[in-house]
Amino acid sequence: MENTQLLELAKKYGSPLYVYDTDKISSQYNRLTTAFSGVKNLKLNYAVKALSNINILRFFKDLGAGLDTVSIQEVLLSLKTGIDPKRIIYTPNGVSLQEIEEVAKLGVQINIDNLSILEIFGQKHPEIPVCVRINPHIMAGGNSKISVGHIDSKFGISIHQVPHIKRVVENTKMNINGIHMHTGSDILDIDTFLRATDILFDVAKQFDNIDFIDFGSGFKVPYKPNDISTDIEQLGIQLTERFNEFCTEYGKEITLMFEPGKFLVSEAGSFLAKVNVVKQTTSTVFAHVDSGFNHLVRPMMYDAYHHITNISNPQGRDRYYSVVGYICETDTFASNRRIAEISEEDILCFHNAGAYCFSMASNYNSRYLPAEVMIVNGKDYLIRKRQTIDDILQNQEIVELPKKAAKQVISA
């Protein structure tokens, strides 16, 4: 998006502010569907957890996407868009049997990732088709915190336990209608990813009623200038060929699914924050913005890189800054980063702020969550108001404390 447009939005709605450009979301969606246009039945399910504002979910529904959810709350939110429950897939990890049953009752496709619940669910509800999440033990993702397919990972049923799944199916007469994997984020190596898909084909062959294979997600997008990203077009060519071969062999045109989050929304998001203070210390120049890891936690949590530009002075001479927040705790967005010369009250733009940014934001330090704006056909829509003190207090009960307790506190 243009700097001038972003500056106008910061002026109109205040800072800090999240802005989402739906043109970018559509173009990423179209890139994926084009890359896999050789597959007869393709379904893309947007991973709600990446960015879950209901207007974003409605936008995906209008694009024709399904929705990938990881909690019953995400399912309930998704249903509020009016989407057909059959277009929702629920892929939780370590949740209770009760929650899975509640979601199944809503008509949503469920995906089970452990043997103990699979067995009980199959005994109680053999008529409800279930997808199983397989852990192929292939390391495809990036950072160890976001790679979830490795041997020690808590996700999925180990590939070595497929015979056990088959015994459960035999004993309960339940129906396995899908095979799923999600090996983690930031996949760069297509060959490794394809090795995992071959493992899933082998698993799928061992079940008679497969309707779909869900290859999860984890497509990497560029975060730094000149960063490498997953070559979706190349993956499309190679996986399409293998998938179509599998369908022929299996004797049925099954559906190929993906459930991308980051790929679809990361680059569409910009986070705008205002510089409150420029502080020169003996060693560093700090730019303190009116935000912190309460609003954008990825740098502190995953050492994630977010490109930062000074949209108030884009032509300024580059200088080195540490960009930090206003939280009473270390909250560094960037260290020793080259940015066009910063003055107090300038607006900084954090790029790639669509995925896992607002959705991970908190009220730490009792700060308000930022407002969110969505751009559709060049027009801006406020899709979430900035919070107020009433929101902070909303679920807090002000209780009548015994007088004595209060006195003790005062004298202590």
Ligand SMILES: *Cc1c(COP(=O)(O)O)cnc(C)c1O
């Ligand atoms: C988080 C998650 C995704 C989305 O991953 P991205 O890296 O954002 O594309 C997909 N599927 C499951 C099961 C997930 O937990």
